[in-house]
Amino acid sequence: MELVISITVFVLAAFVGFEVITKVPPTLHTPLMSGSNAISGVTIIGALIVAGKADSTLGEVLAFVAVTMAMINVIGGFLVTDRMLEMFKKKER
Amino acid sequence: MSQELSALIYLVAAALFIFGLKRLSSPATARSGNQLAAAGMAIAIIVTLTNSGISAWTIIAGIIVGSGVGAYLARTVEMTGMPELVAAFNGFGGGASVMVASAEYLQNPDPAVQTIVTIALSVVIGAITFSGSFMAWGKLNGKLPGQPFGYPAQKLIDPLIVATIVFLGVMLVLDVGGSFVLWTLLVLGLVLGVTRVIPIGGADMPVVISLLNAFSGVAASMAGFVINENALIISGALVGASGLILTNIMVKAMNRSIANVLFAAFGGADSTGQGGTTSDKPVKAASAEDVAITMGYARSVIVVPGYGLAVAQAQHVLRELADLLEAKGVDVRYAIHPVAGRMPGHMNVLLAEADVSYDKLFALEDINGDFPRTDVALIVGANDVVNPAARDDETSPIFGMPILDVDFATTSVVIKRSLSPGFAGIDNPLFYNENNLMLFGDAKAAMQELVKAVAEL
Numbered sequence: 238m239e240l241v242i243s244i245t246v247f248v249l250a251a252f253v254g255f256e257v258i259t260k261v262p263p264t265l266h267t268p269l270m271s272g273s274n275a276i277s278g279v280t281i282i283g284a285l286i287v288a289g290k291a292d293s294t295l296g297e298v299l300a301f302v303a304v305t306m307a308m309i310n311v312i313g314g315f316l317v318t319d320r321m322l323e324m325f326k327k328k329e330r
Numbered sequence: 331m332s333q334e335l336s337a338l339i340y341l342v343a344a345a346l347f348i349f350g351l352k353r354l355s356s357p358a359t360a361r362s363g364n365q366l367a368a369a370g371m372a373i374a375i376i377v378t379l380t381n382s383g384i385s386a387w388t389i390i391a392g393i394i395v396g397s398g399v400g401a402y403l404a405r406t407v408e409m410t411g412m413p414e415l416v417a418a419f420n421g422f423g424g425g426a427s428v429m430v431a432s433a434e435y436l437q438n439p440d441p442a443v444q445t446i447v448t449i450a451l452s453v454v455i456g457a458i459t460f461s462g463s464f465m466a467w468g469k470l471n472g473k474l475p476g477q478p479f480g481y482p483a484q485k486l487i488d489p490l491i492v493a494t495i496v497f498l499g500v501m502l503v504l505d506v507g508g509s510f511v512l513w514t515l516l517v518l519g520l521v522l523g524v525t526r527v528i529p530i531g532g533a534d535m536p537v538v539i540s541l542l543n544a545f546s547g548v549a550a551s552m553a554g555f556v557i558n559e560n561a562l563i564i565s566g567a568l569v570g571a572s573g574l575i576l577t578n579i580m581v582k583a584m585n586r587s588i589a590n591v592l593f594a595a596f597g598g599a600d601s602t603g604q605g606g607t608t609s610d611k612p613v614k615a616a617s618a619e620d621v622a623i624t625m626g627y628a629r630s631v632i633v634v635p636g637y638g639l640a641v642a643q644a645q646h647v648l649r650e651l652a653d654l655l656e657a658k659g660v661d662v663r664y665a666i667h668p669v670a671g672r673m674p675g676h677m678n679v680l681l682a683e684a685d686v687s688y689d690k691l692f693a694l695e696d697i698n699g700d701f702p703r704t705d706v707a708l709i710v711g712a713n714d715v716v717n718p719a720a721r722d723d724e725t726s727p728i729f730g731m732p733i734l735d736v737d738f739a740t741t742s743v744v745i746k747r748s749l750s751p752g753f754a755g756i757d758n759p760l761f762y763n764e765n766n767l768m769l770f771g772d773a774k775a776a777m778q779e780l781v782k783a784v785a786e787l
Contacts, residue, residue, distance in 0.1 A: 240444045243555050243563055250564040253348060254571025260355040263668060263693040266576060266675025269354055270543055271416050272364050276347050277423045277543075277550045277569040279371065282340075282378050283430040283557050287437070288389045289382025296436045301388040303429030306422040308396020309403070311375075314419050315368040316404035321412075321679050322361040328687035 268321045275314025281307035331381055339377045340561035346370025347565050351572075357688045374561055409683045410640050413673040417467040417539050420546045424459025427452050427549035428516065431556050439509055445556065446502050450515055452552035454495060457519025458526070459545040465527035466538050470672060476532030484529060491522045530591065536673045537580045537591045544573025576674045583668035583694075585720070585731035613749065616767035618776065621743050622783030624767070628705035630661040632697065634734050635677055636670055638711020638746075642773035645684035648710065651777055652686070654784045663690050665697045665707075665734050667715040698735050707736035709744045711773050713751070716742075717758045728756055742766045745776045 261269050284307045288300035347370050353363025384390060407415045431452035435441070441449070468474035498515050501507045530538055547569025554562025581588055616624075625631055633652065639645060652662040664686065670677040678691050701707060709716050719726035720733045736742045737760055744761060747770065751757050760766055769776050 239558060240555075243558065243560070246560050247551055247555075247563050247567050250344075250567035251571050254351075254568040255575065257348060257351045257355075257568075258572045258575050261351070262355065262357075263579075263666065263675055264678040264688055264691050265354055265357060265360055266579075267412060267416075267671075267673055267679045268360060268364070268675070269351075269572060270540070270576060270674060271412070271419070272354065272367060273351065273569045273572040274416060274419050274423065274543060274546065275371070276351075276367055276565050277546045278419075278426070279347075279374065279562050279565040280423060280426040280430055280550045280553050281371075282374055282559060283434075283553045283562055284392070284426055285375070285378045285389060286382055286557055286559075287430055287433040288386050288392065290437060291386065291388065291433060293436060296433050297386070297388050299429045299433040299436065300386075301392050303426045303433060304389060304392025305396040305399075306429065307426035308393055309400040310419050310423040310426065311371055311400065312397045313400030313404040313415075315364060315371070316401055317407060317412075317415060318364045319361065319368075320404065321409075321682070322357075322364055324679070324682040324685075325357040325360065325688045326682070326685070327358070327689050328685075 264325075268318050271314055271321070272318040275311055275318060278307050278310030278314055281311055283307075331377070336377050336381055337560070340374055340559065343370040343374035343377075344561050344564040346373070347568060351568065409680055411471065412676060412679060413535065413539060413671075414467050414470040416673060417463045417470060417542065420539070420542045421460050421463030421467065423546040424456045424463060424542075424549050427456035427546075427553040428460060428519075430553045431456065432512070432516065434556050435509070435512060443503055447499075448552055448555035450499050450502050450512065452549060452556050453512060453516050454499075454519040455545055455552055456549040457516050458523040459542055459549050461520040461523030462527045462538070462545070463523075463542050465524055466535055466542065469527070469532050470535055478531035479528050484525070488522065488525055491518055491525065494518060495522070526592070534584075534591050536669060536671070536676075537577060537584070537586075537588070539673050540573055540576040540580055541588070542573075544570050544577060547571075547573055579668055580674055583732060585728065611762040613761050613768050614766065616743070616769055618769065618779035618783045621767060621769050622780055622787060624741055624743070625655060625660065625706050625708065625780075626658055626784050626787040628660055630663075630704045631655060631706045631708060632701065632704050632736075632739065633662065633664045634707060634709045634712050634716055634736055635664060635666070635681065636710065636712025636715065637672065637677070638713075639773055640671070640677070640680050640711070642711065644710065644774040644777050645680050645686075647774055647777040647781060649681075649684045649686055651781050651784060654781060658784075658787070663692055663697065665692055665694065667694055667712070667732075667734055670712065670715065694732060694734060701735045701738040704739040705741065707734075707739035707742045709736055709742065710777070711745070713746070713758055714756065716760055717756065718760055719756065719758070723759075726756060736760065737763055737766070740765065743769060745769045745771065745773055747772060
């Protein structure tokens with residue numbers, strides 16, 4: 238049953254994604270990609286959870302790599318998106 | 331913190347992601363949207379740390395190293411290098427999903443069937459995303475050859491790998507073979523990412539990045555299935571949807587199918603077949619002064635920038651030119667073809683960096699009808715996306731590709747080094763039109779001459 242609930246959540250979220258993202262104008266497609274990329278760094282939660290309960294050296298190493306990679310994804314993704322969006326200005330004239 | 335409470339807070343985070351993406355529907359609200367999403371992520375991370383504790387060295391070290399590297403990359407990247415960076419970030423995301431699933435498997439090597447299926451999916455999809463993204467990264471920044479790379483057995487090798495992956499997946503479910511099977515799956519996923527991306531030409535990388543973006547989302551979702559966490563499933567699904575939509579837009583703009591991009595090794599054979607076939611028809615070469623007069627006394631100008639503009643670093647000069655023209659009362663707008671960069675929306679970012687107001691940037695379908703009422707269309711660093719053959723010549727290899735109808739403008743001006751055909755190796759009849767002027771030269775140098783000439787009008 239757990240799996241079925243997970244699949245339900247996945248499918249519904251995908252529909253929400255399609256609805257929201259089709260409304261993003263082409264001008265913002267690069268920030269959309271880097272921003273959504275940062276959101277996919279949500280794997281950090283999984284990484285932190287497995288890191289918290291790692292009980293072997295190999296497990297610790299895997300957890301460390303997971304946390305590092307996910308953190309690069311999250312921090313880098315949000316920062317670079319912010320840097321880009323800051324440049325999108327409407328000039329008053 | 332109780333499990334229910336943290337689950338609810340994760341839900342808040344997921345809702346913030348959705349609100350954030352929703353605010354990306356306009357450049358005016360986009361920045362706050364990204365900040366909302368970042369806030370959602372911060373909340374999710376804090377809740378997780380409160381629950382699992384931050385005692386483990388792996389967590390502290392990982393957060394410090396990851397944040398440092400991420401912040402450094404984000405601050406130092408050039409806007410032209412954005413596609414490589416996004417490809418690399420994609421790769422890290424995919425890699426993280428692999429690691430999460432693998433670590434989970436190590437801790438619990440004999441899980442229920444449904445968990446082992448999601449672990450296997452997470453590992454395989456994550457591994458493909460990881461190695462595929464870094465192949466794309468190498469091709470985009472020139473560390474790997476950009477040409478499509480085909481080898482004789484290619485058509486056999488990929489299906490063989492896929493078949494092996496499926497077979498090993500079945501073995502895992504039937505619980506034969508043990509952990510060795512999972513590690514083999516990981517390696518095969520990595521190999522498949524490489525063999526899948528290597529044959530694809532540099533010009534098709536926008537499609538590949540978009541698709542890998544979708545993959546990184548699905549990989550995050552699968553990791554969510556493994557550890558049974560809805561926040562990951564929701565966020566991953568959002569990103570998967572976004573990547574798929576962008577892939578679809580790119581593929582349509584190139585008049586190709588996803589299968590064709592992935593399997594055709596385009597750009598190699600085709601460009602050698604037709605390359606260099608410039609016809610002997612006369613063209614009208616113009617001087618910077620001629621072009622300056624044509625544009626300076628026009629009512630409306632539409633600029634069509636292509637990636638050549640960015641390569642020549644001429645965005646800022648272009649903006650200067652536009653400012654001068656606007657001061658003379660000329661209406662200047664920009665028409666952006668969906669594939670006018672190395673990733674979706676890339677050209678818009680490059681122009682925004684050069685301080686071009688975003689309300690001047692128009693997508694193909696929003697501006698194409700205006701060309702017949704436009705005095706001058708100025709084409710800089712673009713070629714195939716303004717090739718009328720794509721619209722009129724059924725025998726052309728790019729027939730059917732959506733183009734910007736610059737030939738409908740009263741005058742079209744093409745800034746280009748020579749008459750040589752573009753990336754796809756297809757001759758452009760636009761150059762020989764009665765109402766077309768060629769301004770030969772390097773994009774940046776030619777624009778600088780134009781700026782000078784317009785200023786002297």
